[in-house]
Each structure stands twice: as C-alpha cells, then as structure tokens.
Amino acid sequence: MSRAIFIPRDGLHPVLDRLSAEMDVWVPVASGPQKCGGEFVRYVPGTVPVLERQSTTPPKRILLPQVESLLSYAYVKDPEDASRVKINLQAEIAAKPTVVFGARPCDVRGFLLFDRVFTGGPFQDEYYRKRRENTFFATLVCRQWDAACFCSSVGSGPADMEGSDLRLTPLEDGFLVEAINRRAHPILKLMGGEQPTKTQLEAAENLQKETTEEQVGTGDLTHSGDDFRGRFEDLEYWRSMVSQCISCGVCTFVCPTCYCFSITDEMQGLEGERLRSWDSCMFYQYTLEASGHNPRPSKFERYRNRIGHKFSFIPAKYAGMIGCCGCGRCIRSCPVSIDIRKVVENLKENACACS
C-alpha cells in the first residue's frame, strides 16, 4: 500500500468530501469581518480551506471544546419513598473519528502538552483521551512564518511533525500527503488522491529538508526556569514588562498550550448540566477565594504566573517540556502589544529590563 499520495490543488475538495463522508474533518478557513482572520471549522462540501496562512485561533477547541457538558443530572422523586428526592446522574463520553487537516507544527505541539496534562496522570481525563485517540493530524510543513513566530526558540521548528499522523508538504501544483505512522494508513486510503511522481517526491523531500534547517525566531528560550525563579520577587521587573496589560485574557484564549478551565453548574427546572469551559489565569476572579483573599491580586502576579507556568513550572514538572510552542498568536492578538519573547529573554540577570 502506498504511504504517500499527491493531491493537485484543484483536487482538494473531492479528497475532503470523501474524508468528511466518513469522519469529522476540521480545516482552517477565513473568518472575521474582513476575512483576514482564520479559525478551524468542521468541513462540509463547499467549505474553502485557507492553508496559506496561520489561523488566528488554534485548533484547540477540537480536543478541548470551549464549553462541554461533563455530566447531566435531574432531581426525581424516589420511587420507593415519594417524600424523598433522588438524583439521576449521567455522564456521556463519546468521540467521533476526526481529522484535523492543515494544522501547523505549533498547533499540534500544543496537544503534546495537553496529552501530558489530561492523560499523563495521576488522574485521566476520559473526555479528552477519547477525543485524542480518535483524532488524526494532517500537518503542514510550514512556510508562512512571520515576525511574531519563534517555534525554533522553544525546541520545535516549522517542519516538526511530533504528534502528527500525516505530513502535508505544499508543492507548486498541490500537496504531497504522507502517512508518518501506521494509524494514518486507513486515512490516506480514504483520501484517494494520485500516485505521486518521482519529481514530486523529490521536490517534497527538498522542501522538508530546507524547512527543517530554518531557524524561526532568534535565541533559545528553553532554559529559562532558573532565570524565572531569580526574577520572581523582582516586582519592578514585572511592572516594567507588563504595565500596559489590561487583563483581557486574549493571550490565553488564542494560545494552543493554554488549557485552564472552570467547572460550573447550570440548571433549568429540575434538570441541569455540569459544564467545563475555558477560563483564563489573567482574570482577577481566577484565584479569588471565598474569604476575599487573592494570591494573585494584580495583573503583575497573574502575568508572572503565565510566564512561570509556560517556561518554568511545566518544564520542571514534565521533563523539560516547554509550555509554549512559539506560535506567536499572543503577540499578534494582544491589544497592547506585549511580546512574550521579550519578557522571557529579559528574565536573564543583567538583561536590560527597559528594552
């Protein structure tokens, strides 16, 4: 069986139509009023994928929906004793086979962290695990980095296929699609496509090689844990770095590695649901305790925790893994232009805190 197929540029729709008849397919599309943004949506015949630029929001909600029901409950009369009330409790954990077509290496890297957090113990999040096991990533060899990208500074790179199942290499006249693990073979078969020519295979190999050698972003941010600890109590530093922050939480919303969530109950009549929804550590309420005490009362402590979590706590907890994939989304989306790279670079002692 072939491990690679070629999809001509005008042949994308038939391939995605075939795939989406069998499973959920998510693709990046243009979004926003001027259509200059991008987001992942479920493909239906006719959807126009935009594979030429990074999406504004990452595919994170495919595996961690913005809101999902963890369980549902109903208050009912006890059949054995009508004077008493009982609870009917139900939790449904289901997942459909899913392909994410056209993610980028940074997008997928976010899920490597999620895998550790949600399924690495001590407790297993079955809702996530089921979806993850049923999801396949067809990931682009990325050629569209911009000034905000820095994936190579955090131990990844524009051709990094860790966590992916299929590799999409963009060629002049189409895409070479290769299965990079066994579980991807049936997907490739479903796609159909053409037998790639020798020239196409060579062109793809050259582009992959070239891309692997690219350095996206300057410097190395992977060993910032000690510098962070050194700066922890330097409130002047945090003030100088993030005084403009308005605690809007956009940086966490667009981040492929941010997964913090809240759990709340909703009720209508005698029935209700327990919902899990995205939350943000940039909000005052996030750590506010019932007594009124708040361990992170100001935006400085909150931003500090965001940096610490990504560059110090996660690496310490998960064998050096960095909690940032260098996608640059927080930099592009921040309304006051806070640049996380600068904040991390300047952690180093003697680094000028005013640059």
Next chain:
Amino acid sequence: MHAHNPYLPELATVKEVIQETHNIRTLRIVLDDEEKMRRFVFRPGQVGQLSVFGVGESTFVINSPPSCKEYLQFSVMRAGEVTQRIHQLSAGDPIGVRAPLGNGFCFEELKGKDILFVGGGIGMAPLRTLLLHMIDHRADYGDIMIIYGARSPQDLCYRYEFDKWREGKVDLVLTVDSEFPGWKGRVGFVPTVLTEEAPSPHNRVAIVCGPPIMIKFVLFNLKELGFQSDQILTTLEKRMKCGIGICGRCNIGTNYVCVDGPVFSVAQLQGMVPEL
C-alpha cells in the same frame, strides 16, 4: 471516586446535620452504594469535593477518622454560593461527593513523636480527623497537646466531644479572644496562648490549621520556641475546580494544592515560590 471518570461524583445521602456555630454546620453523609461505603478508605487530611447539583462543587476536609465506617463527616463554614446551599441541606437530602482527594497527613512518620495541634475556627476540621486517628492508635504517639481557639465560646466547633478527646489522654487548651460570662478556659489569641504554654519542640511535630493571619503568627512563635521548618505541618487552601491536578487552578509554582497538598511542611513551603 469513579475509577473511569474522576469528574463523576458518587451519589450520597445526608444522614445527619449538626449546627456547630452560627456559620458552621457539620454534615454526616453516606454513599448510596453500600459496597463502596464499606470499602471507602482514606488518609486523615484528605479532602472531598461536595456537589450540590445545580449549584456546584466545593472542597472540604473529611474530618471523621478513617476508622469510622458508618459515614463521612464534613464541617462546612458558610462562605459563598455552594456553602450557602450546603447549609440548607437536611437529613435525607441527596448530595454528590468526589473523594478521597489530596495527599493527607503522613501519620506514619509521626509515630513515636509528641504532637502539638494548633487550630483556629474551622481550622479544627482537618485536625480533628488526625486527632481521632491518633486517639484510635494512642500507644503509637507520645504526648498530645491541642491549642484550639475561636472568637467566642459559641464559635468553637465540636464542643460536645471535648470530654471524649480528653479521655483519649490529650491536653486540650481552649481559648477565646475575649472574656465571656461563664467561660472557664483561656482568654487570648492562639499565638499568645501558644507562647504561654511553650510546649517543648524536642521530638515534637506541630500541625497548624486556621485563618491565614493566625497561621502567620503561630509560625513565627513556633520558631521562637525552637521548632524547625520540617517540624511544622500545615494545610493550604487555594481556590480549586477539578481537584485532580488537571485544570491548573490551584498551583503555587509547580505544586498543585489539590494533588500535592493540601498538607505541606513549612520546609516544603519555603522551597516553593512565595505566592500564598
């Protein structure tokens, strides 16, 4: 806990409610699944997430001793939405519980030691479970002293069982903040009474639980008495959601209070980022 889904609470029923103080109620609950109730094991200091379906979940210490197989006991201070609704429950009402969660006390390492409990207000709840466990195994421990304080005599929890504690050969020192008619115990703040009692730090472990301001001064006074950081244990409170080390809510640096805590030694706290 449901092994396959840690977010799914066990259904339980409130068996008994005890009004401890004007804002603290104790609930005794029984898991509806009899087999699970019989097999329920936990360490003193572990917590449970109580669910009022439709309102939400909150974290409370299981304050019955592990030897008690008839019910799980929680003492709940009214603080906000969930605790308010828990206070409205009465015997026979359904409730949900996810437990046991958290690390609990390392009571094995406390064997052979003298013990000092220092508690304030609702802070007596986590101490009660360990105290009763120690009374159950009294020969394993040396001298046990408790300094327990509250604003007024009416604000002390578990008043109805103080005599029983004393029968377990523990030295119970009670204190209230100011004079009250008929009060025969001490008068003064917990940290001051601690310094007056001056228990020897030799071969002793202090376990401190209460409001943050009390903890702060008690730790200071314990140091003055010669206690080392690794001789002092305390429990931390942080806002929690999942309770299982996933949602990221309760971190202090790399430590998650919900799985690495809530019990920490002061020596451990000193190694953590200062963000309490």
